[in-house]
Amino acid sequence: MRTLRSSASVAPLAAALIALAAFPYVGGKFYVDLVLTTMILSIFALSLELLVGNTGLVSFGHAAFFGIGAYATALLTPSANAPSLAWLLPAVLVIAGLAAAAIGALSLRTRGVYFIMVTLAFAQMAYYVFHDTKLAGGSDGMYLYVKPVLAIGGFTLVDLGNSRTFYYATLAALALVFALLATIGRSRFGHALAGIRANEQRMRAVGFSTYSYKLAAFVLGGALAGIAGFLHAVKDGFVNPEILAWHQSGAVLLMLILGGIGSLRGAVLGAFIFVLLKELFQSEVLFGGFARHWQLPLGLTIIACVALMPNGVVAVPAQLRRLRAPVAHAG
Amino acid sequence: MPADILLRAEGVSRHFGGLVAVDDVSLALVRNEVHAVIGTNGAGKSTLVNVLAGELSASGGRVQLLGRDVTRWPQPRRARAGLGRSYQRTTIFPRASVFENCRLAAQAHAQNALDWWSDAKTCGESTKLAERAIEQAGLAAQTHRTAGTLSHGQKRQLEIAMCLATAPAVLLLDEPLAGMGPEETDRMLQLLSMLKPAHAILLVEHDMDAVFRIADHITVMVNGAVLASGEPAAIRANADVQSAYLGEAPESAVPAPVV
Numbered sequence: 001m002r003t004l005r006s007s008a009s010v011a012p013l014a015a016a017l018i019a020l021a022a023f024p025y026v027g028g029k030f031y032v033d034l035v036l037t038t039m040i041l042s043i044f045a046l047s048l049e050l051l052v053g054n055t056g057l058v059s060f061g062h063a064a065f066f067g068i069g070a071y072a073t074a075l076l077t078p079s080a081n082a083p084s085l086a087w088l089l090p091a092v093l094v095i096a097g098l099a100a101a102a103i104g105a106l107s108l109r110t111r112g113v114y115f116i117m118v119t120l121a122f123a124q125m126a127y128y129v130f131h132d133t134k135l136a137g138g139s140d141g142m143y144l145y146v147k148p149v150l151a152i153g154g155f156t157l158v159d160l161g162n163s164r165t166f167y168y169a170t171l172a173a174l175a176l177v178f179a180l181l182a183t184i185g186r187s188r189f190g191h192a193l194a195g196i197r198a199n200e201q202r203m204r205a206v207g208f209s210t211y212s213y214k215l216a217a218f219v220l221g222g223a224l225a226g227i228a229g230f231l232h233a234v235k236d237g238f239v240n241p242e243i244l245a246w247h248q249s250g251a252v253l254l255m256l257i258l259g260g261i262g263s264l265r266g267a268v269l270g271a272f273i274f275v276l277l278k279e280l281f282q283s284e285v286l287f288g289g290f291a292r293h294w295q296l297p298l299g300l301t302i303i304a305c306v307a308l309m310p311n312g313v314v315a316v317p318a319q320l321r322r323l324r325a326p327v328a329h330a331g
Numbered sequence: 332m333p334a335d336i337l338l339r340a341e342g343v344s345r346h347f348g349g350l351v352a353v354d355d356v357s358l359a360l361v362r363n364e365v366h367a368v369i370g371t372n373g374a375g376k377s378t379l380v381n382v383l384a385g386e387l388s389a390s391g392g393r394v395q396l397l398g399r400d401v402t403r404w405p406q407p408r409r410a411r412a413g414l415g416r417s418y419q420r421t422t423i424f425p426r427a428s429v430f431e432n433c434r435l436a437a438q439a440h441a442q443n444a445l446d447w448w449s450d451a452k453t454c455g456e457s458t459k460l461a462e463r464a465i466e467q468a469g470l471a472a473q474t475h476r477t478a479g480t481l482s483h484g485q486k487r488q489l490e491i492a493m494c495l496a497t498a499p500a501v502l503l504l505d506e507p508l509a510g511m512g513p514e515e516t517d518r519m520l521q522l523l524s525m526l527k528p529a530h531a532i533l534l535v536e537h538d539m540d541a542v543f544r545i546a547d548h549i550t551v552m553v554n555g556a557v558l559a560s561g562e563p564a565a566i567r568a569n570a571d572v573q574s575a576y577l578g579e580a581p582e583s584a585v586p587a588p589v590v
C-alpha cells in the first residue's frame with residue numbers, strides 16, 4: 001500500500017516550494033503565468049489523485065467539479081463590487097462538494113469500467129447544461145468583472161485582483177491541498193481508502209461500510225477540484241463550457257499517469273510535464289505551421305512516456321536503480 | 332445451552348434465478364464448538380457462508396447473531412457486531428506488513444468519522460487488537476514481514492488473524508486448510524482448537540480427516556439442502572451420507588446442477 005512506503009525526505013518538497021515562491025522574481029510575465037496555470041492544474045490533479053491513486057476510483061468525469069467550481073465562482077461574483085473571499089470560496093467548496101455528493105451517490109453504485117462510463121456521462125450532462133442553456137452565457141461563456149478580496153474593517157488583506165497576490169494565494173492553496181492529502185494518506189481514513197483500493201470485499205468483511213468511505217473521498221475530491229476551478233475562473237476572469245468537457249477529464253487523468261499514479265508528487269509533476277509539453281508543441285517558433293497540430297506530437301510523446309516510464313516520472317529513480325543493480329553486482 | 336448459541340440460521344435459502352443454491356438450511360453455531368459443513372463441490376457451502384456473513388442476501392429464512400435478527404443487515408454491520416469470516420481464496424493485502432493487515436482489520440472497530448488527521452499508527456485500540464490477533468494466530472515472529480512474502484500456510488494463518496483482529500464471536504472459515512501440507516494442517520487445527528473456547532466456529536472443509544479430527548458437529552449438504560446433521564460418529568454411520576458422499580468418489584456422487 002502506498003501509505004506504507006517509507007516517506008522520502010521532505011527536502012525536494014521544500015526545494016520545490018522555495019523555487020515556486022521565488023519564481024515571480026526571476027521569471028518573465030509569460031512564464032509566471034504558465035507556472036500559475038500549472039499550479040492550478042496541480043491542485044486539480046491532486047484532487048483526482050485522492051480518488052484514482054488512493055482509493056482506486058478511476059473517475060473520467062472529474063472536470064465536472066472543476067467546471068462547477070469555476071461556474072459557481074462566476075455566477076456568484078457580483079457585477080460591480082468585489083465579493084469577499086470569506087464567503088465566496090466556502091460557497092464554491094460547498095457547491096462543488098454537493099455536486100460531487102449527488103454524482104458520487106449514484107455513480108459509486110457501479111464499479112470498474114461502468115464507474116468510468118457513468119462518471120463520464122454525468123460530466124457530459126454538466127457540460128451540456130452550461131453549453132446548451134442560457135445559464136451563464138451558454139456556449140459563449142461569461143466574464144467575471146471583479147475579483148474577490150479579503151477585507152477586515154475596510155482594510156484589504158488579500159486582493160486577488162493583484163497578480164502577485166494571486167500567484168502566492170494559488171501557491172498557498174497548492175501547498176495546503178498537498179499537505180491535507182498527505183495527512184489523509186497517513187490517517188486511518190487514508191489507510192481504509194488504500195485498503196478499499198486493494199480489496200474492497202475484504203474491507204467489507206472486516207466491517208468497513210466501504211460505500212460511505214468512497215463517497216467521502218469522492219466529495220472531498222470534488223470539493224478540492226472546485227478550488228482549482230475557483231482559481232481558474234479568477235485567474236482568467238472568464239469561464240466557458242469547454243472547461244467541463246470530457247477532454248479536460250482526460251487531460252487530468254493523463255497528468256496522473258505521466259507523473260505516476262499513487263503519488264502526490266507524481267500528480268504535481270505530471271501537471272507540470274503536461275503543461276510544458278503542450279506549450280512546447282503549441283510553439284510556432286519551434287514548429288511553425290505544424291504547431292496547429294500540437295495534439296499529434298503531444299499524444300505520441302505521452303505514449304512514449306507511458307511506454308518508457310510505466311509507473312510515471314516519480315518512479316524513474318527506482319527504475320534506474322533496478323537497471324544499475326546487475327552492473328553493480330558484476331563490478 | 333441456548334444462551335451459548337451465537338449464530339442461528341432458520342430455513343435460510345438462496346436462489347440464483349431458477350437455481351436453488353441454498354435450500355432451507357437451519358443450523359446453530361455454539362460457543363466452544365467447531366461446526367463443520369461438508370459436501371461436494373456445488374453443494375452450496377460457500378453460498379451458505381456468504382448468506383450467513385451478509386455478503387449475499389437471503390432469499391428466505393432468518394439469520395440471528397448473538398440473539399439479534401441480522402437478516403437484513405449488510406455485511407459490514409454484521410462484521411462489526413461480531414461476525415468474522417475468512418475466504419477460500421487468500422484475501423490478505425500482499426504489499427502491507429502482517430501487522431498493517433491486522434491493524435487495518437482492527438481499525439474497523441475504531442472508526443471515527445471526525446478524525447481525518449491523526450496518524451493511523453497512533454491508534455492504540457487497533458494496535459492492541461492487531462498485536463493480540465497476530466500473537467493468537469502464531470505469527471508473532473512474522474509481525475513486520477510483508478504479507479506477500481509469507482508461505483502459503485502463514486498466509487492462511489494471517490487470513491485468520493485478520494478475522495481475529497476484529498474481535499469476533501463467530502468465525503465462518505471457508506476452507507482454511509485448502510492447499511496445505513500435513514504440518515501446516517496440524518498447525519491450523521491447533522489454532523482452531525485454541526480459538527474454540529471463546530468462539531463459535533463454522534468450518535467449511537474438504538479435508539475429511541481434518542474434519543473428523545476437530546469437528547464437534549457436522550452438517551452434510553447436498554444440492555443446497557441439509558442431508559444430515561449431527562455428531563461426527565453419527566454422521567460417519569449415516570447410510571445416506573455414506574452413499575451420497577463419504578463412501579464414493581465425491582465428484583461423481585452428486586450430479587452437477589443443470590445450468
